Every structure is written in C-alpha cells, then in structure tokens.
Amino acid sequence: MAGSTKNSVHEIFHSMESGPEGASSTNTAQAWLDHRSRSLGLFIDGKLVVPADRPSRSLTDCEGAQLCSVMVAGDEDVSVCSSSSVIGFKSWSELSCSQRAKVMLRMVGVLGQHAVCVSEVCDVCEAACPPASLIRLLQFYSSWAQLRDALMPSWTPRGVVLVVGSDDCSLQQLMIKVLPALAMGNSVIVVPGLSSAPPALLLAELFSAAGLPAGALNVLTGSDTLFGAKVAANQNISYVTFSGNKQEGVLLCEATAGLGVSVSVSSILGARCPFIVFESADIDSAVDAIVQNVFTKRREVHWVLCVQESVQERLVSRLRLRMSGMKSLSLRSEEERRLVEAAVQEAEQQGATLVQSCSPPSSGAQYPPTVILGSAPSSPCVVAPPPGPLLPLLTFRSNSEAVALANHSPHGLAASIWTEELTLALETAKSVCVGSVCVNSVSLSDPSLPVSPHKESGSCTDGGQEGLYQFLRPSSSSSPPLPRSSPLSMDYSQFGSAAPPTTIIPADSASTPKSLPQFVGGKSCKSVSGCSLKVQAADGAVLAFCPDGGRKDVRNAVEAAVKVQPGWMKKSASARAQSLFSLAKGLEAKRRDLSASINTQTGLSLDKADEEVELSIARLNDWAAYCDKLQGGTPSLPLSGSALSLPEALGVVGVVLPDENPLLSMVTLLGAAISFGNAVILIPSEKNPLPALTFIQVLQASDLPAGLVNIITGYKDQLTVSLANHSVIKAIWYWGSAEGCQFVQHSCSAPLKTLLLSIQQKGGERGRDWTHPSILEEMGRNAVQWKSIWIPTA
Known part of the structure; x- marks a missing residue:
C-alpha cells in the first residue's frame, strides 16, 4: 500500500505493534439524528412521541460537541406509559411461547438490516453494544421464549418490569435485562441513562417494526436515576432491576424502599477487577490483552494488574515497549483529569514509579496510558481508582497470595487469569470471589453463562437459565408477592432502638418457669x-x-x-x-x-x-x-473453548x-x-x-x-x-x-x-404456604450465586 512502512515479521513480533485502524463513519447515525431534528422524545405504546412543553437534557460526544437533546418525561407521561405497559403485558403474555419466539426471531432480521445504524448510534453516544452481541442475545432468548412452558412450567411472568440504567450505562447492559424479561412474557419499561437513551429509542422502534405488540416495550427518558424511582412508585410495576454504577444503584434502592416492589442491582460500572499473571503465562499475549482492554477510550471496570514476582521485570519491559508511542486518551471532563493527576501524585508520594506512553499534555481532558509500579494494596489508586487510563501493578509470590490480593476488594464482578497450567487456572478461578472468570482472555461473555456479581457488584443473576428466574414468580399462590404500598414515614436511625421492657426473673422456686438458652x-x-x-x-x-x-x-x-x-x-x-x-x-x-x-x-x-x-x-x-441436585454445567458456546457454570454459597x-x-x-x-x-x-x-x-x-x-x-x-x-x-x-x-x-x-x-x-x-390472612413442594426450588435458587469460568481455545 502506498505510503506504508513495511516491517519484518521479526520486528513486528518484538514491537508488538497493532495494525492501522480502519476509518470509522457516523453518517448513518447522523442522518438518523437529523431525521428527528436532533430532539428525541419518548417511545410509548409502539410509537415515538414528542409531548410539548417538556424539559430536555443535552447529550455531547467525546469531543464535547452536542449530539442531540433527550426529553425529560413528566408525571403524565409515566401514567400513560404505565397504562400502555399493562395492556402490552396482556397482549404479549397471552401469545403462545412459539409466537413470542417468532417475534423475537423477526427482531434478529430487522436488527441485521439496520446493524450499521445501531452500531454508529452506539458509537457516537459511547453506549457500546456491537450488533453481533445484540443478535446473539436475541437468538439465545428467543429459544428460551420457545421453551419457557416446557422447561419452567411452575413459573409465570411477573408483569410489568422496570429496567433502569445510570447515565454511563451501555446499551448492552440494558439489553441483558430487557430481552430475557421480554422472552419470559413480561412487558418492559426502560429508563435508560443519558448515553444509552438514543440507541434504546432506536431499538424500541426497530422491535416494534418486527411485530412486538404496542406497549410490550416502552422507553421513558428522565433527568437522573431517581426518575426511575418515580416510575417504580407506579402501582403497575411488578419488579425493578438496575444496571450501572454503585452510587446510583444505592440511591435507587433507598428511594424505592417501602414501595412493596423487589429491586435487584447490577452495579458493574467502576468495579475493581484483578488481572492475574502467573509465571507460567504467555507474557506476550497477556501484555497485548492489557493494552487492548485497559488502555481504551471507555472503560466500564478498573483493572488491577497482579503479577508473579519472577516475571515482573519481563512483563514491565514488554509493557514499556508496547506502550511506547501510544497517544493520550480522552477523558470525560477536566474534573476527571484532576482526579487522575491527584491519584498519580499521591501514589508517587508513597514511593510508586510510573510507566507512561508519553508525557501528559499541559491542558485538556486527556491523559496518557499509565502503569503505576510499587503501589501498596491499600493505596487509594488501588482501592478506589479514579476514571482514566491508570493500571496499578501489584506483585505476589504464591497462588494463595494472588487469591488474597484478588479478593482484597469490595467488588466481585470479574477476573482475568493468565497461566498455561489448567489445574492452577481452575484452582484460582474457584477461589476468587467474583462472578465471571476468563482464563487467558479478558471480558469474554455470552448470554448462555449465568453470572452473579459478588459482594458490592450485584444482587442478581444475569444470563443462562438461572438468570431468567428474576423475571418470573412461582405459579402457585404459595409465595405471595410483597403488597404494593406507599413508603412509610420512618426515621431509619431510630428503627429498633425502642427500649424493651425489663424482665426480672423471679427467684428459683418450683413454680418459676425455666430459663432456656x-x-x-x-x-x-x-x-x-x-x-x-x-x-x-x-x-x-x-x-x-x-x-x-x-x-x-x-x-x-x-x-x-x-x-x-x-x-x-x-x-x-x-x-x-x-x-x-x-x-x-x-x-x-x-x-x-x-x-x-x-x-x-x-x-x-x-x-x-x-x-x-x-x-x-x-x-x-x-x-x-x-x-x-442444583448443579452447574458446561454451556454450549458460539466460540471455541470450554465454559463452566458453578453454583456457589x-x-x-x-x-x-x-x-x-x-x-x-x-x-x-x-x-x-x-x-x-x-x-x-x-x-x-x-x-x-x-x-x-x-x-x-x-x-x-x-x-x-x-x-x-x-x-x-x-x-x-x-x-x-x-x-x-x-x-x-x-x-x-x-x-x-x-x-x-x-x-x-x-x-x-x-x-x-x-x-x-x-x-x-395479620388478622388471619393467608401468608406463604410452607407445605407446598414448590418452595424447594424457589428457596434453593435464593440460596446460591453463580460463577462462570471461560477457557477459550485456539
């Protein structure tokens, strides 16, 4: 190719340079936004609507230019949307399993026709979701829509499901919850975050064109996550599930307390995840995975590199070579840059050294890829890393020390383990307290794998058959749901603090009741x-x-x-x-x-x-x-390799x-x-x-x-x-x-x-039927969390 610089295979192998990126285009996305005058409304009852006199929020691209405005729904819109969802649930749930599966398969065809538009809208909004991933989700859950009654006959859909996302939540994180809820026969109201609102509205329009009944999928955009709590207060909502960052998930849980609706949380954004490299690893492959997954424009998680001491120098030297010449990456704002600089300065004051691809620019919302060497496990840049291309590096000597470093975190989302020894990989994978483990790979996922984020990273299971049960309830009346209500006026600090009456046990005598331990x-x-x-x-x-x-x-x-x-x-x-x-x-x-x-x-x-x-x-x-009897398995995957799903206490x-x-x-x-x-x-x-x-x-x-x-x-x-x-x-x-x-x-x-x-x-009302045999399956699923382990092969 004219003007290109040719390197020998030997030179490329040692420099580990990547090939040039193809030119990207956003023409289709820009045309879709222009068609709507760059002012997006709501999707209610099967159509896009733009109510008058509503405030809006501005969405900007990575360079700070305004992309479009997103409407903020009002109380009247919430009421209309709720009524539409109830009607949509009736029409959608009354279809046979086969009919619902056919509709979801038609969605695959429509999505394939508009894949370029979906991909470009996700890119310009920084709400990553490759169309191939969406197609895989639709294909997987359409088969479960077909098999629901055959394989889960004692379960029935919840009703109207509310899916809430934080402003930085990607479209894929929303669809991981929306599509299984639809497959099980529920209607869904989506309250996306700011960045995922345009692609969510686009998908709702496409799904409606594929034959999804009006009201089965509605999209309401609001001012913040607390808008999701306002929607959850509607009496027609049966279940609320959240995906995004931890802070907004906590706010949603607190705001919905007392409404009588179950809430699950996947606080996957900003989680700290261990990247463990043993001395038996392919170091070049591990370094390439670090560069490709850590030093990217948008990171959903923060990786912490844990390296065995015997290969630390070799890995760092390869990282230096691989990072040389990399440009500074864009941050969201000047405030994020200040947070990154403060974390780096504090780490240097504590004795850490830096490996940077280039010098930080004098100004602007940019910062170069940076590896922090010599930081302590308790250092703020490790415990609470700021947004930005920072990678703390910790060292360990033994397998047990590596597991201890990996588990020294309030998060439990995912881990990446690098070693050529299968026994060591499996032993470490089972010991780390995370929901998903990739061996010799990073961030691989598939809807067939059930994942339960551990600790602060989540309270529900997504993926696989196990992930479907959050959108179902037992068919029998043995397990009544929480009654819907308005939150009580409570002082939470005073709950349970009332002084109990003092009981004085009489002196021992034949008539004194005994004291039980x-x-x-x-x-x-x-x-x-x-x-x-x-x-x-x-x-x-x-x-x-x-x-x-x-x-x-x-x-x-x-x-x-x-x-x-x-x-x-x-x-x-x-x-x-x-x-x-x-x-x-x-x-x-x-x-x-x-x-x-x-x-x-x-x-x-x-x-x-x-x-x-x-x-x-x-x-x-x-x-x-x-x-x-509640066993894991080896799900069939579309990619080469082997996977395990394991139930854990x-x-x-x-x-x-x-x-x-x-x-x-x-x-x-x-x-x-x-x-x-x-x-x-x-x-x-x-x-x-x-x-x-x-x-x-x-x-x-x-x-x-x-x-x-x-x-x-x-x-x-x-x-x-x-x-x-x-x-x-x-x-x-x-x-x-x-x-x-x-x-x-x-x-x-x-x-x-x-x-x-x-x-x-109270008052003789019938509660749970403890004699019903269905309680075994229900309680058994509440007593475990799921871990997936993926071992890819060539």
Missing part, C-alpha cells in the same frame, strides 16, 4: 446483656424465659459462622447431605418434645402439632436429597423467621441455607420462639460444625438492625412488619445484600 458458636449460652424475655403461651401464660439477644450476640454468631462456613462450603454435596439426613433423624428422635412445644405455644392441637413435626422431618430429608445468611408454622418454616429456611454451603443466623419468632429453642437440642446432638447454625432470640426489630448493618452478612431473608421490610430495603444497599422479604400477615 440461645445457641451461638455451637454452644448453648445466655445473651451478652444477661437480660431475658418471657416466652408466652397462646393464652398469655408464661412458659419460660429466653435470652434477650442484641448486637454483640449477632457479632459473636457472625464470627463463629465466618470461621466454619468456608470449610462447610468445600465439603462435597454428598457429605452435606449425610449431615442433613442425620439432622432429620435427630429431629425425629425429639418429635414428642417438639410437638409439645408447638401445642403449648401456638395452641394447635397435638395432632396438628405432630403433623407439622412430621412435615418438618420430611422437609429436612428433602433438603438432604436436594444437596446435589452466598456466605453467611441472616434469617428472621415468621410466626406461622414456627418449626416447619424454620427447617425449610435452615435447610435451604446450609444444604448449599451457607452458614446461617436464625432469629426466631418473637411470638412463637419455643419450637426453635427446643430445636437447639437437635442441633447439639448433630454432626454439623459448631457455628454453622446459630439461633439468637430477642426483639425482632433490634436484631434485624444488627443483621442489616453487619458488613459480613451476605443475604437477609426477612419475615416481619412493613416497617421492617422498608428498613431492610433501605439499609441493605450499602453494603449490598441479597434480600428475600415477606410482610407478616
């Missing part, structure tokens, strides 16, 4: 406070006294649970099953005492009490048999038990938690704690590790506050008051916890 760390014990509560019968008579547990008791229980849970999780499923079978035998040996406790406290007849004990024994045996689960069926509900939730490797802290019902306290005798005689199951009695609200505020507890299953549900939703967004909430029914 709680169960912490494998031992029967009193509460740290030394106070007690009355255990009363249905007629008000005092049956016994139980400990009044508090924050310190929860702390002790968590410490005991954390010590034993990793070992319990690593046990084989068959070993856990044997322990549960043994627990069921112990329960059967104590059936007379447990029947008496249910009869005495609840007022049920002995026959009914004995029936509940019998059901509880059967339920524990069911969980023992279920231990090895959540960690420590806090369970606030219901009043009804005190024994059956307890063993159901206990069995769900421990059968899949979790440790559990049980808070028995204030009204009916006696069966749980009697069950302690069964636990004492079991072979469960000490600390795996803890039972703390006391006032429900106070103990709920302690569970919600403990950073180590990964999930809370709560049965209680509307105030308690609202508090848990508001408080468990930072740190993020997986929630299962139910309002305690």
Whole structure:
C-alpha cells in the first residue's frame, strides 16, 4: 500500500505493534439524528412521541460537541406509559411461547438490516453494544421464549418490569435485562441513562417494526436515576432491576424502599477487577490483552494488574515497549483529569514509579496510558481508582497470595487469569470471589453463562437459565408477592432502638418457669446483656424465659459462622447431605418434645402439632436429597473453548423467621441455607420462639460444625438492625412488619445484600404456604450465586 512502512515479521513480533485502524463513519447515525431534528422524545405504546412543553437534557460526544437533546418525561407521561405497559403485558403474555419466539426471531432480521445504524448510534453516544452481541442475545432468548412452558412450567411472568440504567450505562447492559424479561412474557419499561437513551429509542422502534405488540416495550427518558424511582412508585410495576454504577444503584434502592416492589442491582460500572499473571503465562499475549482492554477510550471496570514476582521485570519491559508511542486518551471532563493527576501524585508520594506512553499534555481532558509500579494494596489508586487510563501493578509470590490480593476488594464482578497450567487456572478461578472468570482472555461473555456479581457488584443473576428466574414468580399462590404500598414515614436511625421492657426473673422456686438458652458458636449460652424475655403461651401464660439477644450476640454468631462456613462450603454435596439426613433423624428422635412445644405455644392441637413435626422431618430429608441436585454445567458456546457454570454459597445468611408454622418454616429456611454451603443466623419468632429453642437440642446432638447454625432470640426489630448493618452478612431473608421490610430495603444497599422479604400477615390472612413442594426450588435458587469460568481455545 502506498505510503506504508513495511516491517519484518521479526520486528513486528518484538514491537508488538497493532495494525492501522480502519476509518470509522457516523453518517448513518447522523442522518438518523437529523431525521428527528436532533430532539428525541419518548417511545410509548409502539410509537415515538414528542409531548410539548417538556424539559430536555443535552447529550455531547467525546469531543464535547452536542449530539442531540433527550426529553425529560413528566408525571403524565409515566401514567400513560404505565397504562400502555399493562395492556402490552396482556397482549404479549397471552401469545403462545412459539409466537413470542417468532417475534423475537423477526427482531434478529430487522436488527441485521439496520446493524450499521445501531452500531454508529452506539458509537457516537459511547453506549457500546456491537450488533453481533445484540443478535446473539436475541437468538439465545428467543429459544428460551420457545421453551419457557416446557422447561419452567411452575413459573409465570411477573408483569410489568422496570429496567433502569445510570447515565454511563451501555446499551448492552440494558439489553441483558430487557430481552430475557421480554422472552419470559413480561412487558418492559426502560429508563435508560443519558448515553444509552438514543440507541434504546432506536431499538424500541426497530422491535416494534418486527411485530412486538404496542406497549410490550416502552422507553421513558428522565433527568437522573431517581426518575426511575418515580416510575417504580407506579402501582403497575411488578419488579425493578438496575444496571450501572454503585452510587446510583444505592440511591435507587433507598428511594424505592417501602414501595412493596423487589429491586435487584447490577452495579458493574467502576468495579475493581484483578488481572492475574502467573509465571507460567504467555507474557506476550497477556501484555497485548492489557493494552487492548485497559488502555481504551471507555472503560466500564478498573483493572488491577497482579503479577508473579519472577516475571515482573519481563512483563514491565514488554509493557514499556508496547506502550511506547501510544497517544493520550480522552477523558470525560477536566474534573476527571484532576482526579487522575491527584491519584498519580499521591501514589508517587508513597514511593510508586510510573510507566507512561508519553508525557501528559499541559491542558485538556486527556491523559496518557499509565502503569503505576510499587503501589501498596491499600493505596487509594488501588482501592478506589479514579476514571482514566491508570493500571496499578501489584506483585505476589504464591497462588494463595494472588487469591488474597484478588479478593482484597469490595467488588466481585470479574477476573482475568493468565497461566498455561489448567489445574492452577481452575484452582484460582474457584477461589476468587467474583462472578465471571476468563482464563487467558479478558471480558469474554455470552448470554448462555449465568453470572452473579459478588459482594458490592450485584444482587442478581444475569444470563443462562438461572438468570431468567428474576423475571418470573412461582405459579402457585404459595409465595405471595410483597403488597404494593406507599413508603412509610420512618426515621431509619431510630428503627429498633425502642427500649424493651425489663424482665426480672423471679427467684428459683418450683413454680418459676425455666430459663432456656440461645445457641451461638455451637454452644448453648445466655445473651451478652444477661437480660431475658418471657416466652408466652397462646393464652398469655408464661412458659419460660429466653435470652434477650442484641448486637454483640449477632457479632459473636457472625464470627463463629465466618470461621466454619468456608470449610462447610468445600465439603462435597454428598457429605452435606449425610449431615442433613442425620439432622432429620435427630429431629425425629425429639418429635414428642417438639410437638409439645408447638401445642403449648401456638395452641394447635397435638395432632396438628405432630403433623407439622412430621412435615418438618420430611422437609429436612428433602433438603438432604436436594444437596446435589442444583448443579452447574458446561454451556454450549458460539466460540471455541470450554465454559463452566458453578453454583456457589452466598456466605453467611441472616434469617428472621415468621410466626406461622414456627418449626416447619424454620427447617425449610435452615435447610435451604446450609444444604448449599451457607452458614446461617436464625432469629426466631418473637411470638412463637419455643419450637426453635427446643430445636437447639437437635442441633447439639448433630454432626454439623459448631457455628454453622446459630439461633439468637430477642426483639425482632433490634436484631434485624444488627443483621442489616453487619458488613459480613451476605443475604437477609426477612419475615416481619412493613416497617421492617422498608428498613431492610433501605439499609441493605450499602453494603449490598441479597434480600428475600415477606410482610407478616395479620388478622388471619393467608401468608406463604410452607407445605407446598414448590418452595424447594424457589428457596434453593435464593440460596446460591453463580460463577462462570471461560477457557477459550485456539
């Protein structure tokens, strides 16, 4: 080619230079924007609408030039959109599975015809989503639309699903939630962020042209993420799911607390992800992957490079060579540049050195690719890296040290592991606390792989069959949803702080009720406070006294649970099953005492009490048999390579038990938690704690590790506050008051916890049916999180 400089293969191999980039065009995208006068409205009831007298927001490109204006919807638009979605849900859900699949396949054809326009609109808006990825998503979920009734017959769509994105959320992150929700028969309202609004409106228009019924997909654009909370307040919304950065996800969770709608979060933007390079890795390939994925114009995550000491110098020298001549990258604003410069200066003051592709420009929103050498794991540039092309480099000596570095983060989104040793790769992949692991590759994803971002990175599963269940509910009435309501006026700092009445235990005498212990760390014990509560019968008579547990008791229980849970999780499923079978035998040996406790406290007849004990024994045996039934697999991928999907334990689960069926509900939730490797802290019902306290005798005689199951009695609200505020507890299953549900939703967004909430029914209203067999599958899926491991091949 004229004017080109030819290098030998030997020179290219050592310089690792990339070829020239092809010229990009945005003519089609600009024409689409011009056709709409660069003023975008809303997509409601199958058509683009531009209501008058609405404010708007300006969207600029990477150079600061205005691309278009995006309308800010008003209350009237939300109401019209909600009504349209209800009608759209009716027409969409009444179609057969085959008919919905055909519509989604027609979307593939329409998207193929307009792939250039979609790609260019995503590029100019910096809302990355290659058309090939969208086509793969549509093809995958169209097949699940076809098979829903055949493979998931006991589940039904939720209704109207609200998908909210932050301003920096990409179109692909939205579609990962929109398309499975549609495939399961829901209607969807999308509230995109500013950058993803134009491509979301374009896709809604294309999908409507493919035959999607009017109202099945609506797009509302707003002023910020809190606009999503305003939409969620509409009574027709059945489920809310968020994708974007953590800060806006927290705001959405807090703003929707008390609405009676479930909210899931994927806070994937800005997550800190480990890039681990072992001495057995192909260093040249690892360096090339670093340059291609770390030093790019737009990064959704922050990578931290962890390198084995023996190859550090070799890797850094290759990085220097590969980075030489790279230009400075554009940042979003001058403010971002100041944040980057401040982080770099602080790292240098702490002794770090820099590897930069060129000198930073004197001004402007740009900064060169920079590797920070010698930074400590606790350095701010590692713990909370700013936006920009910065790559902290840490070193390790052993595999265990590499895992410790990788897990030293509040995030758990993804990891990249580089080694030619398969055993080392799999061992490390299983040990790092992240939802997705790529071996000898970076950021590969496919909708067939279920991924549950760990820790602060998310509270739901996306992808695979497992990711579909967030958009479904059990068909039976055994699991009623949260009732929709308006948020209560609450002072969250005062919840659970009311001083309980003091109970003075009378001096020992023949007529004094006995004092029953709680169960912490494998031992029967009193509460740290030394106070007690009355255990009363249905007629008000005092049956016994139980400990009044508090924050310190929860702390002790968590410490005991954390010590034993990793070992319990690593046990084989068959070993856990044997322990549960043994627990069921112990329960059967104590059936007379447990029947008496249910009869005495609840007022049920002995026959009914004995029936509940019998059901509880059967339920524990069911969980023992279920231990090895929720398995992972090897999904089929469109690319060469092998993949694994693995169910993993959540960690420590806090369970606030219901009043009804005190024994059956307890063993159901206990069995769900421990059968899949979790440790559990049980808070028995204030009204009916006696069966749980009697069950302690069964636990004492079991072979469960000490600390795996803890039972703390006391006032429900106070103990709920302690569970919600403990950073180590990964999930809370709560049965209680509307105030308690609202508090848990508001408080468990930072740190993020997986929630299962139910309002305690009053006045004889029917709550959850604990005898229904479908509860096994439902609770089993709530007790695990999923990890995907991708090992590509040539």
